[in-house]
Amino acid sequence: xxxxxxxxxxxxxxxxxxxxxxxxxxxxxxxxxxxxxxxxxxxxxxxxxxxxxxxxxxxxxxxxxxxxxxxxxxxxxxxxxxxxxxxxxxxxxxxxxxxxxxxxxxxxxxxxxxxxxxxxxxxxxxxxxxxxxxxxxxxxxxxxxxxxxxxxxxxxxxxxxxxxxxxxxxxxxxxxxxxxxxxxxxxxxxxxxxxxxxxxxxxxxxxxxxxxxxxxxxxxxxxxxxxxxxxxxxxxxxxxxxxxxxxxxxxxxxxxxxxxxxxxxxxxxxxxxxxxxxxxxxxxxxxxxxxxxxxxxxxxxxxxxxxxxxxxxx
Numbered sequence: 001x002x003x004x005x006x007x008x009x010x011x012x013x014x015x016x017x018x019x020x021x022x023x024x025x026x027x028x029x030x031x032x033x034x035x036x037x038x039x040x041x042x043x044x045x046x047x048x049x050x051x052x053x054x055x056x057x058x059x060x061x062x063x064x065x066x067x068x069x070x071x072x073x074x075x076x077x078x079x080x081x082x083x084x085x086x087x088x089x090x091x092x093x094x095x096x097x098x099x100x101x102x103x104x105x106x107x108x109x110x111x112x113x114x115x116x117x118x119x120x121x122x123x124x125x126x127x128x129x130x131x132x133x134x135x136x137x138x139x140x141x142x143x144x145x146x147x148x149x150x151x152x153x154x155x156x157x158x159x160x161x162x163x164x165x166x167x168x169x170x171x172x173x174x175x176x177x178x179x180x181x182x183x184x185x186x187x188x189x190x191x192x193x194x195x196x197x198x199x200x201x202x203x204x205x206x207x208x209x210x211x212x213x214x215x216x217x218x219x220x221x222x223x224x225x226x227x228x229x230x231x232x233x234x235x236x237x238x239x240x241x242x243x244x245x246x247x248x249x250x251x252x253x254x255x256x257x258x259x260x261x262x263x264x265x266x267x268x269x270x271x272x273x274x275x276x277x278x279x280x281x282x283x284x285x286x287x288x289x290x291x292x293x294x295x296x297x298x299x300x301x302x303x304x305x306x307x308x309x310x311x312x313x314x
Contacts, residue, residue: 034074
């Protein structure tokens with residue numbers, strides 16, 4: 001295993017932001033587990049990010065872009081190379097009804113800003129964990145809406161580290177799918193086309209959404225939100241299939257299927273990433289045995305993992 005040490009890079013990397021060694025990634029993910037990053041950087045802004053990436057590319061150091069840390073499960077072995085936090089890329093600007101938001105801004109903060117301006121369209125992502133960039137990448141969906149509904153376009157860094165504007169095209173977007181999943185790029189910012197609304201009404205709706213998330217237990221324990229995607233072909237939401245398989249409350253080590261919602265797997269008691277991964281696999285296997293349906297995880301496993309096998313069949 002290669003470990004990239006900062007001492008060998010000090011003379012070559014010159015950014016205004018922060019670089020640290022052996023950063024525990026459990027501090028930066030909603031599951032609150034996983035190992036360390038060899039190197040961890042927080043660029044000061046977009047220009048700083050591009051400078052950092054150019055240096056890493058020249059030195060052939062791999063990197064991983066981290067947004068809000070939701071929907072990712074970092075291996076207990078950590079991530080080799082450099083993890084880059086986008087948290088400082090959180091600028092926001094408004095021109096008429098078009099809201100431009102940096103990829104590092106929390107999606108909930110973007111919704112709150114829009115509501116304060118009396119702009120309608122982002123209420124559905126209020127109180128959702130994660131960043132704007134992550135929400136675009138996954139085409140985040142909840143409460144009968146999704147990012148694609150309000151997206152006008154996005155600015156990315158392409159594989160050559162040049163900026164590129166990607167206008168929204170409906171044919172590029174599907175349920176929990178975006179064009180960014182199929183190309184080597186980094187999302188820098190998003191443009192949302194919003195409608196005029198009343199700030200008071202928008203906040204009323206967003207606080208209803210927050211209460212609903214509270215009641216469903218999204219914030220009772222560290223988790224990645226909904227663990228599995230819903231599939232209409234299965235005839236029922238994933239949470240219901242998991243509940244009907246008798247899996248609520250199932251535990252492996254410190255990981256558990258929550259008692260209150262079948263599709264929320266939690267870090268109940270200092271779970272390792274391996275325990276959460278094993279529990280995901282167990283749920284897949286048991287639901288598959290009972291229904292013939294293979295649940296697809298929303299949670300992305302990142303870092304050093306051994307290969308998983310396919311779900312077992314009878």
